[in-house]
Amino acid sequence: MYGLTRATTTLIAAGVAGLLIWIATQINDKSVGGFWAVYGLIAGAGLLMALSQLLGGWTKWGWPRLAITFLLTAFVPIAIASLWIVLAAEPGNGWFHRHVLSWSGDIHIRGLVNDLKEYVSVFAFGIGLVFGFSFDTTGPRPRTAVATPAATTTTRRGVLGRRRQVVTSGDGRAADEPVTRDRTAAGEDVPVSDRDRVTTTTDRS
Numbered sequence: 439m440y441g442l443t444r445a446t447t448t449l450i451a452a453g454v455a456g457l458l459i460w461i462a463t464q465i466n467d468k469s470v471g472g473f474w475a476v477y478g479l480i481a482g483a484g485l486l487m488a489l490s491q492l493l494g495g496w497t498k499w500g501w502p503r504l505a506i507t508f509l510l511t512a513f514v515p516i517a518i519a520s521l522w523i524v525l526a527a528e529p530g531n532g533w534f535h536r537h538v539l540s541w542s543g544d545i546h547i548r549g550l551v552n553d554l555k556e557y558v559s560v561f562a563f564g565i566g567l568v569f570g571f572s573f574d575t576t577g578p579r580p581r582t583a584v585a586t587p588a589a590t591t592t593t594r595r596g597v598l599g600r601r602r603q604v605v606t607s608g609d610g611r612a613a614d615e616p617v618t619r620d621r622t623a624a625g626e627d628v629p630v631s632d633r634d635r636v637t638t639t640t641d642r643s
Contacts, residue, residue, distance in 0.1 A: 444494035451490030455483035470530050477524060480559050481566035488570020502573050509572045516568050520561040527555040 462479040466472045492502060526542065528535040542548040554561070 444491070447490045447494030448487075451486050455486045458483040458486070468529055470528065470532060473527075473529055477559065477562035480562040484563040484566030484568075485570045486566075488567050489573070492570070492573055492575065502575050505572055505574045508574075513568050513572050517565055520565045523551060523554045523561045524558055524565075526551045527558040 458479045462476045465476050465479075467476040522538055522542075525534045525538045539548065539551070542551045
């Protein structure tokens with residue numbers, strides 16, 4: 439059932455992600471607002487695909503949480519590099535757009551940035567996807583085991599006065615001490631304290 443649940447969740451998420459991408463194709467990206475709307479939807483599609491694995495039990499269920507180590511180590515560098523390409527592809531002459539292109543020229547990667555701008559949608563999708571991977575779950579809560587009393591070792595005096603070590607359980611009974619039924623079966627005399635009490639009535643007539 440785990441595999442079926444994960445496959446079903448992934449299929450549904452892929453359908454919704456495809457719908458978001460189709461909606462993005464209906465928006466004009468020649469303006470700054472339309473540009474960010476288009477690639478915001480594409481990033482949302484990537485985020486949805488990552489969350490589908492979380493909801494489908496990829497991390498074995500549990501409450502979702504943000505993995506700070508993954509966020510800082512993986513997502514932040516990837517997001518910076520991807521946003522660099524996205525800002526370079528932004529239409530118009532905005533402040534970020536101009537400075538990204540200028541800084542790209544200063545560090546001699548202007549040609550690389552211009553080539554990667556052709557696939558800006560991939561970078562937008564990747565931003566959402568990796569951000570979704572930043573979430574994890576705590577996993578199912580383990581069942582609390584019932585603690586059994588620890589066995590203890592005590593010294594008892596034997597029949598001939600010799601002391602011997604006896605391992606007793608938490609309820610005070612010796613681990614190797616036979617019960618009354620076993621003693622009876624073996625033909626031993628049962629102590630009075632271990633015998634069953636029998637109440638008899640006398641017919642007085």
